[in-house]
């Protein structure tokens with residue numbers, strides 16, 4: 001059993017025609033979940049205090065004020081707001097809070113938040129890369145500051161560097177942030193030299209064209225030893241599925257079985273307490289198959 005947090009409001013975040021981060025992704029995620037034993041929960045509306053764990057009040061107010069009453073507002077080259085975007089983003093924040101609360105309290109061992117917009121590119125005061133609020137970083141802060149955990153970890157396997165999560169957790173000495181990503185690629189950050197204020201950031205670039213074998217080698221050599229040494233009490237995953245071979249936005253060659261392998265191994269940390277949250281993944285069939293593989297393992301390990 002795995003808890004899956006969703007909400008109809010995620011369909012209300014509408015991007016302009018041709019935009020890769022589109023409403024149809026949700027139906028692909030649903031196809032991936034079909035046949036799995038999931039316990040569905042509606043994402044509660046997040047409250048603003050949760051957002052303020054990571055973003056200044058002025059930024060929150062700016063995003064809220066930018067929401068259009070019709071059509072679109074544009075926050076950067078590829079980040080758009082539609083009338084339903086603020087509620088969707090706040091449901092994603094509420095979903096991660098509920099998922100963290102459920103897993104930390106022992107009500108469930110694993111949870112997946114199937115929300116959008118994604119979050120890992122949102123920096124403290126900058127919306128970018130389709131992202132408004134740093135959902136996963138907010139979840140990590142919730143675990144630390146509200147539940148009093150002493151050590152948590154975030155693993156970001158989206159094909160793009162989680163520059164926002166890195167920015168939000170740069171000074172957070174209680175949280176290991178580990179990201180694997182294609183480099184060079186948007187957003188351009190994520191060099192191994194970027195280590196965080198207390199050496200608790202681990203960036204592992206992967207070469208364009210590399211596949212599951214290179215990914216597994218990188219995790220075995222760098223990420224798993226770091227997690228083992230860190231001994232997190234909770235593991236959060238920024239689960240982007242755009243490293244899949246068929247993804248149109250990037251050039252890695254991962255397959256669904258690679259996501260299954262990686263998820264299985266990640267569930268060996270933090271006593272198996274894992275909260276995962278959807279980030280990228282833009283080929284709909286690849287997204288469905290990858291979600292099935294990832295959440296399938298969370299389901300098995302959640303029993």
Ligand SMILES: [Zn+2]
Pocket residue numbers: 158159160240242279280281
């Ligand atoms: Zn991505």
